[in-house]
Amino acid sequence: MVVPLAFFGVFFAYPVTAIVLRGLKDGGRWHFGRVGEVLADPAIGHVLWFTTWQAAASTALTLALALPGAYVFARFEFPGKRLLRAVVTVPFVLPTVVVGSAFLALLGRGGLLDELWGVRLDTTVWAILLAHVFFNYAVVVRTVGGLWAQLDPRQEEAARVLGAGRVAAWRRVTLPALAPAVAAASLMVFLFTFTSFGAVQILGGPRYATLEVEIYQQTAQLLDLPTAAVLTLVQFVAVAVLLGVHAWTVRRRESALKLVDAAHTARRPRGAAQWTLLGGVLTVIALLVLVPLAVLVLRSFDGPDGYGLAFYRALASAGGSGGTFTVAPLEAIGNSLTYALAATGIALVVGGLAAAALTRRAGRLVRGFDALLMLPLGTSAVTVGFGFLITLDEPPLDLRASWILVPLAQALVGVPFVVRTMLPVLRAVDARLREAAAVLGASPLRAWREVDLPLVGRALAVAAGFAFAVSLGEFGATVFIARPDSPTLPVAVSRLLGRAGELNYGQAMALSTILMLVCAAALLVLERIRTDRSGEF
């Protein structure tokens, strides 16, 4: 527990505290008056109100569209299911710069909806809400669907045999079992949309700002640290409350449910109703997830001389990029993979040790620690980035110019995923097995290798895959952190998009497509190796 605590202390708590204190304490005097002042500002009040209601609306919409999906993935067997499950997860790890562009293509002027029905949704709240559904569809499908697949369908059947109607049986048997998972998924979606940055900035136009966007503007653009500090604290409180409720629902979910192997609960759909449901879900996925992704791919091939690989070829040369980089954009792929691997390594060590510590101990304090590890998911990237800048600036921790800073920041976001994946599996390892091995003469190392590793190995691989994918797509923190001249994929995409010219635009699309493929490949490998679906993601 020492290592994870030290890691979070130094790379999260210390920088964030320092930047907040810097805002609240000026010239040796505290400015608590600022708290009231900022909160009383009607403009800030407006931001708070918008942040909250759009998150609530996004969560409701995501649930409405993704719960049928969760059911279909859990109960039906159909060709291409694994591939599709990997693909719907891709948006979750795609950087918003990329997605914003795709969504504008779909919803904006001359977009698909515009051409079909003359409907334009850009710079309306609808664009934000739909993008949020796009990003978070997988959270619901994976969290709820994962559990749903393991619920024994015979329980519901039994209830029906005993005379309950279809609806009543579902309401009395399945719903109570699912409710904690639905609650957990809703809270995660609410958390992600509450702290939404890129989607709101790109799609919202200048009229809509979330708390996160406002913190970014106050810090990075206006250098109004007191206001930013107050807003950061407000966001902290909100996120802490959400995480508290979340931890509570997760504990309730861990209460004994009779689970069965997911492989035996799914079967081919039967009857018109089930086929219609499957068709409906597939249509929603196609329109909401596949079409935006396809638009990106299509544009990456739409070169100056008709469709072709022109933009992909240009990626290989530095000169062809219009001087946006001193190195070929293609090198960004190598950078990204290196950073993501390093971040995965750090996240596995820190997250693995944290999960191990959480397994062995119980109690309030440990549960608090559990929630603490989730906190970086809900903290503004600019706060962390600027905090790094003013704290990690002296040897031996002058990391501001070091490449390691990027993997460290990415690992902060990866750790929660590692912990959440490892925890249930580690808790399931019977300590008596280890003791038995010891009694039979195995050394601790051997006992670990023979007992723990085979049991945990798979979960470890899944956790690694998630940390890897999340690190690969991480944009917010990466972009704020000083680094030598080696952009990651998402950063390279945003830089290319920030330049005029057909070649730059096309290359941005081509790089996005590559990023998408790498993410999808990583997730597909995950689908292959994971059998246990009790983890959360």
Add this chain to the structure above:
Amino acid sequence: MNTNLRRALGAAVVAALGLPVLAACGGSGGSDGADGGKTVTLVSHDSFVVSDGVLKDFEKESGYTVKVIKSGDAGSAVNQAILSKSHPQGDVFFGVDNTLLSRALDQDLFTPYEAKGLNRVPKNLQADAARHRVTPVDTGDICVNYDRAYFADHKLAPPQTLDDLIKPEYKNLLVTENAATSSPGLAFQLATVAKYGDDGWQDYWKKLKANGVEVVSGWEQAYSERFSGSAGGKKAKGDKPLVVSYASSPPAEVMGVKPEPKEAPTGVATGTCFQQTEFAGLLKGAKNTKGGQALIDFLLSRKFQEDMPLQMFVRPANQDAALPELFTKYGVKVTDPHTLDPEKIAKNREQWVKAWSSIVLK
């Protein structure tokens, strides 16, 4: 927090994490004392680029190794430099422009240094000529760009001045950026302040709003999604033939296009421009003062200045530097751009942006 405590804490953590590799990286990554004499570190924004060969030449001639640190967009890079001024990230900062200059000067970020070659820089670019805390390196203009094809098709003359933009024939044609969040957006607002003065600019924006100006968050959306003249905008079926962008955007549109077209697909309304000048300065507390001075001299040298236009799409500050053909053929020369005194901008920026938001966004 006191320095010793921080050092101790840092050392303890590195030891606890068992990451000697990490500590080693931190050491070699920072400009520490050991190689402080040979390495010179340049801190800049994300748009800073220089051809590899040009930088290598400087390294060979001067004997210094150059390290570049980029930290976000122009605004956030300046703010980061201010936040870390007690332990500067490097020796030279490049990329503070005239809209942010006063903030940096008020924070006492730079050590004065009179660069070699400054006499070849026009006087009107030398904002701190009396004290030489900063050196002008490049200049560029933010102007309304127009889609040539649209105006040809509609048999309409493209607008040339700010006054034109509020005429009925250009109704609903212009898209611009949010002045609160985007630097071209702010520059365009400043152009109107420079032209119409403290009393008139608000009135102008009311008319512009009545004439259907559209505001989006950032340059990417305005230029690559909404503007019908850019390559990205064409693909995204953008429907606004007028956009606030750079005077160097037309050459950028042509770059890499084969065969070379006769003219760029977009043009520049030269009467709408606001001049932005970018400065470099020697950071106070720099570890390598000598190297930093050499680097600033290099930034003003012809070699760097002639490399800059095709790398960063700006114009050289040094009059001796020749412009590349792409610029002379497809670019425009803005003869009389709007400008404002940096101090006046610093004093009023916040209040202007607030007033702008309440007129245009509400």
